[in-house]
Amino acid sequence: MDMTFSKDRSAGYLANHMARLFFAGLSRRIRPLGLAPAQFMVLLELWEEDGLSQADLVARLDVEQATMANTLARMARDGLIDRQPSPTDRRARLICLTARARALRPQAIAAAQAQNSEALAGLSTAEQAQFLALMKTVIATMQKRRDASPGPGGAAE
Amino acid sequence: MDMTFSKDRSAGYLANHMARLFFAGLSRRIRPLGLAPAQFMVLLELWEEDGLSQADLVARLDVEQATMANTLARMARDGLIDRQPSPTDRRARLICLTARARALRPQAIAAAQAQNSEALAGLSTAEQAQFLALMKTVIATMQKRRDASPGPGGAAE
DNA sequence: AAGGATTGCATAGTGTGCTATGCAAAAGAT
DNA sequence: ATCTTTTGCATAGCACACTATGCAATCCTT
Structure with missing residues (x-):
């Protein structure tokens, strides 16, 4: 197996980095609304x-x-x-x-939609749909594992 | 255009949720190492x-x-x-x-690799590769926008 | 060489997430 | 009816991200 570990090939690192950029972008857009x-x-x-x-x-x-x-x-x-x-x-x-x-509803939702479409602007419509589907699958996988691990002593009582 | 806005169809929400799950999973795995x-x-x-x-x-x-x-x-x-x-x-x-x-290097890297492969276990090898590629594109798009927005007064001085 | 601009880092304050703990109210068991 | 467990919420304390600020050292211009 590959002995190297590059953060640029790590799903977790990329997910964190992407989420920080989404957070910053949305934050900038809704700050004027006081949100x-x-x-x-x-x-x-x-x-x-x-x-x-x-x-x-x-x-x-x-x-x-x-x-x-x-x-x-x-x-x-x-x-x-x-x-x-x-x-x-x-x-x-x-x-x-x-x-x-x-x-605030209409302006806030417009801001969020603007942030999402700007972020996905480099993807085709098909890629955007697949991107969302892939994220949902990955989330579901991690949630399943988490909910199946009740922590120390979970199955022992 | 669509008047509804569902968080489950929002790339930003999904990115945040996914990143939190990655964070929690990695955290659990490397905590025993004191990391x-x-x-x-x-x-x-x-x-x-x-x-x-x-x-x-x-x-x-x-x-x-x-x-x-x-x-x-x-x-x-x-x-x-x-x-x-x-x-x-x-x-x-x-x-x-x-x-x-x-x-700590070998154990920590093994923990991160385990977290990544567990998270992506629901995707085929091809899907995993595309998932990483899509995230990189989205990151690059947002970075470009960010770095092109020098903030208030940026171009006016 | 002197002065101003830039660079390297620290600190304060805040937002968002977590775990751990505590308490009061509700629900269930006997 | 009492006792136990569960539920709903608050708080403390921490990690990690951000902006804003300040200081000392370096660099650049002249």
């Missing part, structure tokens, strides 16, 4: 369905609960969401969009 | 050529100088590198591997 990338992802879900719980958002975006708690705290600080007590569960708080957040 | 992913990337360069300057590493890994400074501080703290005064430039310090860091 950050992680906030935009939350807004995408809330624009679809307002009044979700934190746990709902965690499940939809596949981040850890603590990550979501911090992102939501910044969004509340920035006037993007209100948190109302859940009528059915006194532990939970429903995440509700402010008028300002609702108004 | 973190960003440290591993620096080691990859130093295993190729020891005694680089911080600026050299910044150029090779395409991260900001401040990011590299912090990563190197953690690596020095963890006994992976020594920083020796440069004989030719009193501002610079040459980054030199410790014996411990040198010894």
